[in-house]
Amino acid sequence: MADTHVAHLALAGHPARGGTLFPYTxxxxxxxxxxxxxxxxxxLRANGGAYELLPVSGRLRELPSLAWRIAHANRIVFSFPLxxxxxxxxxxxxxxxxxxxxxxxxxxxxxxxxxxxxxxRAVLAPFVLLSGRIVLLSPYIRDQIANxxxxxxxxxxxxxxxxxxxxxRPDRRTVSERVQRIERAAESCDMVIGSFGSIYKGKQxxxxxxxxxxxxxxxxxxxxxxxxxxxxxxxxxxxEFRACVAQLALDEQVIVTGYIETEEELFALFQRIGVFLFLxxxxxxxxxxxxxxxxxxxxPVVVSAPSSPDEFRHHRQMTALIEAGAISFVGxxxxxxxxxxxxxxxxxRMTTVPPIDADAWWSATTxxxxxxx
Numbered sequence: 093m094a095d096t097h098v099a100h101l102a103l104a105g106h107p108a109r110g111g112t113l114f115p116y117t118x119x120x121x122x123x124x125x126x127x128x129x130x131x132x133x134x135x136l137r138a139n140g141g142a143y144e145l146l147p148v149s150g151r152l153r154e155l156p157s158l159a160w161r162i163a164h165a166n167r168i169v170f171s172f173p174l175x176x177x178x179x180x181x182x183x184x185x186x187x188x189x190x191x192x193x194x195x196x197x198x199x200x201x202x203x204x205x206x207x208x209x210x211x212x213r214a215v216l217a218p219f220v221l222l223s224g225r226i227v228l229l230s231p232y233i234r235d236q237i238a239n240x241x242x243x244x245x246x247x248x249x250x251x252x253x254x255x256x257x258x259x260x261r262p263d264r265r266t267v268s269e270r271v272q273r274i275e276r277a278a279e280s281c282d283m284v285i286g287s288f289g290s291i292y293k294g295k296q297x298x299x300x301x302x303x304x305x306x307x308x309x310x311x312x313x314x315x316x317x318x319x320x321x322x323x324x325x326x327x328x329x330x331x332e333f334r335a336c337v338a339q340l341a342l343d344e345q346v347i348v349t350g351y352i353e354t355e356e357e358l359f360a361l362f363q364r365i366g367v368f369l370f371l372x373x374x375x376x377x378x379x380x381x382x383x384x385x386x387x388x389x390x391x392p393v394v395v396s397a398p399s400s401p402d403e404f405r406h407h408r409q410m411t412a413l414i415e416a417g418a419i420s421f422v423g424x425x426x427x428x429x430x431x432x433x434x435x436x437x438x439x440x441r442m443t444t445v446p447p448i449d450a451d452a453w454w455s456a457t458t459x460x461x462x463x464x465x
Contacts, residue, residue: 110142110164110165110166111142111143111144111165111166111167112136112141112142112143112144112165112166112167112168112169112465113144113145113146113161113162113165113167113168113169114129114130114132114133114143114144114145114146114168114169114171115145115146115147115148115158115168115169115170115171115184115187116129116130116145116146116147116148116171116174117147117148117149117150117174117177118147118149119175121321121351121353123174123175123290123323124203124258124289124290124381124382125171125172125173125174125175125203126171126174126175127258127259128171128203128255128258128381129145129171129174129201130145131258132457132458132461133145135454135457135458136458136461136462139458139462141462146158146161146162146168148183148184148187150183152183155183155186158187158190159187159190159194162187162190162191162194162196163190163194163196165196166196166197167196167197167198167199167465168187168191168196168197168198168199169199169200169201169227169465170184170187170188170198170199170200170201170219170223171200171201171203172200172201172202172203172204172216172219173203173204173208173212173216175290175323175324181215184219185215185218188218188219188222192222197224197225198219198222198223198224199223199224199225199226199227199465200219200220200223200225200226200227201227201228202216202220202226202227202228202233202237203229203233203379204233204294204379205233205236205237205240206236206240207294209325209326209327211326217242217243220237220243220246221243221246223249224249225249225251225464225465226246226249226250226251227250227251227252227253227461227464227465228250228251228252228253228379229252229253229254229255229378229379230252230255230377230378230379230403231252231378231400231402231403231405231406232374232377232378232379232399232400232403233377233379234247234250234252237250238250251463251464252406252460252464253406253457253460253461253464254378254406254407254408254409254410254453254456254457254460255378255379255380255381255384255407255410255457256384256409256450256453256454256456256457257381257384257385257388257448257450257453257454258381258384258385259355259358259381259385259388260355260388260450261355261359261388261389261448262355262356262359264356265356265357265359265360265363266354266356266357266360267360268357268360270349270350270352270357270361271357271360271361271364273347274315274317274347274349274361274364275364277315277344277345277347278315278364280313281313281314281315281345282312282313282314283307283312283314283315283366283367283436283439284314284315284317284364284365284366284367285300285303285304285314285315285316285317285365285366285367285368285369285435286316286317286318286319286362286365286366286367286368286369286386286391287300287316287317287318287319287320287368287369287370287382288318288319288320288358288362288368288382288385288386289319289320289381289382289385290320290321290322290323291318291320291321291322291323291329291330291333291348292322292323292325292329293325293327293329293332294373295370295372296371296372296373297318297333298332298333298336299371300316300318300369300371301316301333301336301337301340301342301346302340302428303316303369303428303431303432303435304316304340304342304345304346305340305342306428306429306432307432310432312436313345314345315345315346315347316342316345316346316347317347317349317361317364317365318346318347318348318349319349319352319358319361319362320348320349320350320351320352321348321349321350321351322348349361358385359388359389362386362389362391363389365389365391366391366439367391367392367393367394367435367438367439368383368386368389368391368392368393368394368395369393369394369395369431369435370382370383370393370394370395370396371395371396371422371431372395372396373396373424374399374424375396375397375398375399375403375424376395376396376397376398376403376419376421377398377403378403378404378406378407378410383395383419384410384448387413387418387419387445387448388445388448389445390445392420392438392439392441393418393419393420393438394419394420394421394422394431394434394435394438395419395420395421395422396421396422396423396424396426397421397422397423397424398421399424406460408456409448409449409452409453409456412446413445413446413448416445416446418445418446420434420437420438422434
């Protein structure tokens, strides 16, 4: 059937249908999903095959050219949630309808689900329902899809791929003014606690403030460095976070760096961190690229334990790191005192993180993605 359709296109004077398109919105400060989409497309293309990025600016005059490319592609892969797409709700839906109408196969690469605001899930639901395949990085998200009564049959379309490092440890370092600011602030502190990535409510970044306040009662002055920026959201989390900083009198002990553009500056900043702390409410999941990036720093990483022992079964590389003791786990219901004790213990010992072979991780991901697509 597909061969007949391709022949018909050729006889009609149209180019034969082929290739896979990854639409995205180029942004000045790309989110993790955009970086993953762009890097995955490049990796798939480098290993042979017609995989292309499809830039979507949001200008309506581009719609005819976008429609033409989609109509002549074999598959279109929508990655969600792209932060930049918050500004254009209608256009992605139009692209989805064009794909369905032109019989271009639809795949969704989904990084989050129930953590999204219900309005965003309502917008994304048609993509999930009309897709032929759903590619996921984490069994935790797969279970959310399976348990959502508004997505009947979606679980059967899910396929898992491992998450590779989207940020690589560079050979050089750039000591910027931001890095120097952290150095100056650390001079009056006993330890530096770090976190990395976009800052939003679902990541529970404000829990680090409670830890810093608790450590102060034990005579330990901790500097909290959040390497990243707040995402635009409807819940007012940034205001809530800053109010908490003021309430706990931590104004001089908390630094939010803002978006960091280069790996050279990011890893120079990582070198000033004593220990990384991530307190995800759901525990560590395989989609957390921020933890993978921090593991490359060689610094100890403390993180809330996975909710399921099967979370990393599909991810052989991450499983090896966990078995090697590269991560210190705390219970998801651990008290502030227990978390602080684990943090001090991890910071007080020399942690040797096995080197991450980014190329090998990407080879595994590329092979899994080809099968999933």
